[in-house]
Amino acid sequence: MLSFFVVFLIVLIFLLFKVNKTYFILALCKRIKCVDGRPLEEKVCIIPGKTIFGNNLDILSMTPEKIFQLCRDWAKFSKDRSYVHHFYRASVYNIIKAEDAEQLFQSQILTTKGAFYELIRPFLGDGLLMSNEEKWHSRRKILTPAFHFNILQTFNEIFKEESLKLLEKLKCLQHDRVNVSDLIDEFSLNNVCETALGVKLDDVAGGAEYRTATHNIEPILIRRACNPLMYYGFMFYLFGQYREQKHYIEITHNFSAKIINKKREEFLKNNAYDIDKENSYTKTRYALLDTLLHQEAQGFVDHHGICEEVDTFMFEGYDTTSTCLKFTLLNLAQYPDIQEKCYQEIASLTDFDNLTVFDFNKLEYLGCVLKETLRMYPSVPFIQRQCTKETVLNGLILPINTQINIHIYDIMRDAKHFPEPLVFKPERFLPENTSSIHPFAFVPFSAGSRNCIGQKFAMLEMKTVLVALLKTYRILPVTPTKDLVLENGMILRTKQQVFVKIVPRII
Ligand code: HEM
Numbered sequence: 001m002l003s004f005f006v007v008f009l010i011v012l013i014f015l016l017f018k019v020n021k022t023y024f025i026l027a028l029c030k031r032i033k034c035v036d037g038r039p040l041e042e043k044v045c046i047i048p049g050k051t052i053f054g055n056n057l058d059i060l061s062m063t064p065e066k067i068f069q070l071c072r073d074w075a076k077f078s079k080d081r082s083y084v085h086h087f088y089r090a091s092v093y094n095i096i097k098a099e100d101a102e103q104l105f106q107s108q109i110l111t112t113k114g115a116f117y118e119l120i121r122p123f124l125g126d127g128l129l130m131s132n133e134e135k136w137h138s139r140r141k142i143l144t145p146a147f148h149f150n151i152l153q154t155f156n157e158i159f160k161e162e163s164l165k166l167l168e169k170l171k172c173l174q175h176d177r178v179n180v181s182d183l184i185d186e187f188s189l190n191n192v193c194e195t196a197l198g199v200k201l202d203d204v205a206g207g208a209e210y211r212t213a214t215h216n217i218e219p220i221l222i223r224r225a226c227n228p229l230m231y232y233g234f235m236f237y238l239f240g241q242y243r244e245q246k247h248y249i250e251i252t253h254n255f256s257a258k259i260i261n262k263k264r265e266e267f268l269k270n271n272a273y274d275i276d277k278e279n280s281y282t283k284t285r286y287a288l289l290d291t292l293l294h295q296e297a298q299g300f301v302d303h304h305g306i307c308e309e310v311d312t313f314m315f316e317g318y319d320t321t322s323t324c325l326k327f328t329l330l331n332l333a334q335y336p337d338i339q340e341k342c343y344q345e346i347a348s349l350t351d352f353d354n355l356t357v358f359d360f361n362k363l364e365y366l367g368c369v370l371k372e373t374l375r376m377y378p379s380v381p382f383i384q385r386q387c388t389k390e391t392v393l394n395g396l397i398l399p400i401n402t403q404i405n406i407h408i409y410d411i412m413r414d415a416k417h418f419p420e421p422l423v424f425k426p427e428r429f430l431p432e433n434t435s436s437i438h439p440f441a442f443v444p445f446s447a448g449s450r451n452c453i454g455q456k457f458a459m460l461e462m463k464t465v466l467v468a469l470l471k472t473y474r475i476l477p478v479t480p481t482k483d484l485v486l487e488n489g490m491i492l493r494t495k496q497q498v499f500v501k502i503v504p505r506i507i
Pocket residue numbers: 113128129130140192312313316317318320321324374378379380383384443444445446449450451452453454455457458
């Protein structure tokens with residue numbers, strides 16, 4: 001009997017040992033392999049887990065600041081090679097080099113968003129950011145015209161109005177230490193509300209609550225994302241912050257639904273079904289919501305679909321641009337010579353009220369400053385895809401369900417493509433210097449078919465407010481950029497509140 005048991009044990013250990021070569025049994029996932037049969041370690045770095053369960057417990061209870069640091073530590077540990085870790089029943093392939101990102105961005109197959117995005121789904125629904133395949137294709141087709149050049153021109157008027165309102169607000173803050181968030185958040189949300197929804201935020205109750213609610217959702221999401229057990233809905237419901245999250249999401253959804261219903265009434269009253277395509281583009285103040293209501297009238301999208309898209313655009317259009325603007329203001333304050341160059345470029349512009357999209361497009365150096373800010377502080381520091389079937393990428397066989405993390409932050413700080421990557425040098429993006437930049441080394445808006453639909457919108461909005469600010473004020477440093485403590489979330493954030501000083505320009 002004993003000998004039988006010993007033989008059984010030996011066979012079992014032998015079998016487990018063999019199976020473990022293909023499956024990481026204790027991490028419950030299939031392993032990534034090299035196409036040419038070489039050991040995986042020769043091609044990528046494998047991050048050892050803190051426990052025998054792969055990396056499943058490595059980020060448990062980590063703060064956003066610690067997660068940010070861990071990502072940098074792993075990149076350093078991998079000695080600048082892309083790396084693999086194992087988390088939540090999957091192998092995770094982490095891309096930190098432009099060369100490794102190229103095939104992925106060009107792929108027509110690897111477009112499905114990763115497991116992390118599932119956690120955002122209760123908030124953003126199946127809008128453009130989250131949807132996949134057929135649904136994504138048809139929505140992208142519907143929404144692309146909403147960013148048509150002619151529509152951007154009408155948005156530009158809104159950006160200018162909001163910029164002037166911001167200057168007014170600043171009159172009583174001159175010479176004081178100004179919290180950059182107080183300055184920018186309202187401006188950015190007003191813009192997206194008026195462009196996406198066609199409604200002035202000042203005219204709608206609940207704007208401040210919406211802002212607070214979106215900010216409160218993120219920490220809950222990050223805490224959930226760190227614990228593999230919390231990816232299961234019932235575990236989150238029983239032991240997570242389900243109720244708290246539901247409360248905040250309801251605030252955001254009610255806010256957008258209220259506006260959608262109000263807008264629909266106006267739309268029906270104005271008989272807007274009859275607007276033909278040509279007119280719709282040239283009509284003043286044509287909001288994204290008008291595009292969607294027009295599509296609803298034709299049966300291409302329903303009320304639920306409109307809510308998903310509006311929630312997506314509100315979130316994507318608000319937090320991303322406001323974050324970039326905050327880092328830009330800190331950089332301009334930190335580097336007075338660069339600020340002066342921007343001022344020289346805009347000094348010759350005509351009256352602010354009469355500036356057109358063409359004028360803003362011509363601001364080459366200001367554009368470089370924004371790009372360099374996005375390179376060093378990308379509003380979206382990482383994105384994720386997943387394999388819906390076994391896929392070959394960069395000489396690796398990625399099993400079905402493999403997660404692919406694309407670390408935009410690391411890709412854009414690669415010294416190979418951006419020498420002295422920690423130095424703020426807008427000149428890198430002058431046309432004469434860009435020919436040598438790898439096509440996938442600068443990807444703050446992602447790249448390929450799932451790139452950011454709002455990138456021109458964002459650049460125009462940011463240039464507009466910066467012109468207004470720099471024409472009137474000098475921005476002085478309070479929080480040095482070297483002291484910034486960065487945090488990884490859906491959006492790159494700073495742990496501390498950041499401040500600048502604003503003083504009138506004496507001409
Ligand atoms: C500085 C500003 C911005 C940055 C850095 C940024 C960055 C990005 C990135 C990296 C993605 C890819 C996300 C992924 O693959 O998971 C994305 C997608 C997207 N962005 Fe932006 N974004 C910005 C502004 C905006 C604005 C202003 C809007 C809308 C008004 C917008 C709407 C979207 C949408 C709808 C998607 C999903 C596109 C799709 O999958 O087809 N973004 N953005």
